[in-house]
Amino acid sequence: MDKPTSFAPVLIVGSGPAGSFAACELLRHGVTPRIVERRPAPHHETRGTALQPAVLEILDRAGLIEPFLRAGVPIKHIQLLGPGLREIGHADLAGIGCKYEFQCSLPQWRTETILREHLQGLGLEIEFGTEVTSIEDDAAGLHVTLTRDGQTEVVSAAYVLGAGGGHSVTRHSMQEHLDGETYGGRYIVADVKLGLPAPPECGRVIVGQSGFGLFSPLPDDRWLIFVNRDEGDERTELPTAGDVGRLLNARTGVDVELNDLRWTSYFKMHKRTVRTLSDGRRFLLGDAAHLSSPLGGEGINSAFMDAADIAWKLALVVKGAAKPSLLDSYAIERGHADHQVLNASDQIHTLVMDLVAMCEGGATPTLPATDPAQNLIVARRRSMLDVSYAGSPLVGQAGMPGDGPLSGQRFPSCHRLSGTGHHLLVFGDRPRLDRLHARWGQHVSIVDASAARFDAAEAGLPKGGALLVRPDGFIGFHSASTDPATIDALDAHLATYLVPGIERR
Numbered sequence: 476m477d478k479p480t481s482f483a484p485v486l487i488v489g490s491g492p493a494g495s496f497a498a499c500e501l502l503r504h505g506v507t508p509r510i511v512e513r514r515p516a517p518h519h520e521t522r523g524t525a526l527q528p529a530v531l532e533i534l535d536r537a538g539l540i541e542p543f544l545r546a547g548v549p550i551k552h553i554q555l556l557g558p559g560l561r562e563i564g565h566a567d568l569a570g571i572g573c574k575y576e577f578q579c580s581l582p583q584w585r586t587e588t589i590l591r592e593h594l595q596g597l598g599l600e601i602e603f604g605t606e607v608t609s610i611e612d613d614a615a616g617l618h619v620t621l622t623r624d625g626q627t628e629v630v631s632a633a634y635v636l637g638a639g640g641g642h643s644v645t646r647h648s649m650q651e652h653l654d655g656e657t658y659g660g661r662y663i664v665a666d667v668k669l670g671l672p673a674p675p676e677c678g679r680v681i682v683g684q685s686g687f688g689l690f691s692p693l694p695d696d697r698w699l700i701f702v703n704r705d706e707g708d709e710r711t712e713l714p715t716a717g718d719v720g721r722l723l724n725a726r727t728g729v730d731v732e733l734n735d736l737r738w739t740s741y742f743k744m745h746k747r748t749v750r751t752l753s754d755g756r757r758f759l760l761g762d763a764a765h766l767s768s769p770l771g772g773e774g775i776n777s778a779f780m781d782a783a784d785i786a787w788k789l790a791l792v793v794k795g796a797a798k799p800s801l802l803d804s805y806a807i808e809r810g811h812a813d814h815q816v817l818n819a820s821d822q823i824h825t826l827v828m829d830l831v832a833m834c835e836g837g838a839t840p841t842l843p844a845t846d847p848a849q850n851l852i853v854a855r856r857r858s859m860l861d862v863s864y865a866g867s868p869l870v871g872q873a874g875m876p877g878d879g880p881l882s883g884q885r886f887p888s889c890h891r892l893s894g895t896g897h898h899l900l901v902f903g904d905r906p907r908l909d910r911l912h913a914r915w916g917q918h919v920s921i922v923d924a925s926a927a928r929f930d931a932a933e934a935g936l937p938k939g940g941a942l943l944v945r946p947d948g949f950i951g952f953h954s955a956s957t958d959p960a961t962i963d964a965l966d967a968h969l970a971t972y973l974v975p976g977i978e979r980r
């Protein structure tokens with residue numbers, strides 16, 4: 476093993492959405508990482524486009540929402556159509572309980588540009604043309620070999636964020652595999668214009684006897700489309716606009732009037748994940764850790780969520796403000812959430828394929844009847860607002876849970892809390908918190924929730940209580956009481972992962 480010639484507290488492999496956003500969040504939390512990218516320059520691929528409401532909330536907290544809203548278009552409805560463009564079902568994002576009740580859709584290259592420009596504004600350059608070729612660990616730390624212009628450099632890194640996508644050198648170095656299944660069929664994705672009229676702000680899936688077409692709005696009156704290839708078609712040269720248009724017309728039974736193809740690719744769909752996301756010093760993020768069916772529209776979103784979760788924890792540990800064991804919660808929390816996401820995407824994938832099978836059999840495709848309450852649950856799941864970290868060691872409570880959000884769930888008004896620290900919202904009578912403040916005041920801002928007009932009913936604390944909101948907007952501790960025993964329990968909970976008395980930045 477060559478001797479390292481430089482040191483990085485955190486080295487990020489890959490500048491896709493996961494790696495770039497992790498870098499943004501680490502900087503916001505006061506740690507400067509190194510981020511390397513093997514591509515010689517930024518790409519121009521459309522790929523993952525729809526950012527879900529839960530991710531828009533994360534971008535809001537990160538101070539990045541404005542450029543995304545300026546660059547993207549909103550998607551507020553999803554329509555499912557059958558032969559003859561007959562509506563089979565539709566989903567609305569109105570009423571899901573989030574500041575952003577829409578998806579924000581923009582090409583992935585644009586997302587990466589926004590993140591890159593943000594990093595540049597903060598003085599961090601992505602090192603393009605720099606490939607991580609190996610990661611070895613010994614007692615002294617991780618030795619990461621970088622190759623650039625035929626030259627090698629060995630970096631000693633305290634922590635590595637493996638955000639290298641589906642073919643991840645970090646994952647290989649951990650002897651991890653993407654276990655699971657590859658769905659049947661081969662597909663085309665393309666960025667095109669269409670003549671077919673469509674309702675505004677609406678994504679569509681159209682099923683027919685020979686397959687389906689997915690149509691997702693993009694800025695500049697463009698569309699991201701998916702369509703299944705003909706069985707047995709194994710051509711490797713990319714399809715032309717004429718090929719894609721013919722396939723879409725055949726699948727949907729209408730002339731979609733496709734033109735101006737800007738980008739296209741073949742792809743397969745997977746449902747795969749690793750056994751564990753971390754070995755304590757290496758952390759897998761995004762596609763390096765999991766692959767879900769793009770029909771669920773969650774791949775790029777999970778990448779953002781992984782990055783948000785690891786960044787605040789790693790920053791606290793690197794700054795000496797938290798115990799290294801805090802990092803164990805990444806694999807527990809995101810591993811569980813990633814399984815939820817895989818299952819949600821799988822349900823949508825299976826639904827679309829079942830509807831196609833109904834059409835093939837000559838039946839009229841239909842959906843089972845649902846009521847508004849069920850529709851809301853589904854819309855919240857699709858929006859990724861129901862991700863929960865319940866069961867994590869980082870989540871506690873005292874007493875019985877109330878009717879509101881539980882420990883481990885997202886705090887619905889988290890967009891009203893700014894900064895990088897924890898917040899303790901105290902509802903009702905203000906208890907004595909001098910000791911708590913003395914020990915944890917540099918980590919935890921104590922908020923008189925009633926004076927700040929937080930809704931006690933929404934918090935599930937109509938008769939008073941305390942709610943600890945973590946830096947990522949999730950509830951870390953919940954209690955309907957603020958008696959001395961509860962405050963002691965909260966103190967003990969914080970002491971499981973934070974180091975008292977370290978100045979918050």
Ligand SMILES: Cc1cc2nc3c(=O)[nH]c(=O)nc-3n(C[C@H](O)[C@H](O)[C@H](O)COP(=O)(O)OP(=O)(O)OC[C@H]3O[C@@H](n4cnc5c(N)ncnc54)[C@H](O)[C@@H]3O)c2cc1C
Pocket residue numbers: 488489490491492493494511512513514522523524525583605606607608638639640641642643644664740741742760761762763769772773774775776778
């Ligand atoms: C054809 C296609 C269509 C898709 N459509 C959708 C969609 O409609 N909706 C959706 O949500 N998702 C979609 N996805 C998935 C989405 O693009 C990914 O989920 C998302 O890109 C994951 O981000 P990431 O940062 O984890 O990985 P990536 O975006 O793959 O980024 C990884 C980066 O790491 C770099 N890298 C890799 N290895 C190294 C190394 N050794 N050293 C240095 N750099 C390295 C790569 O060059 C790359 O830039 C699609 C993907 C593809 C391929």
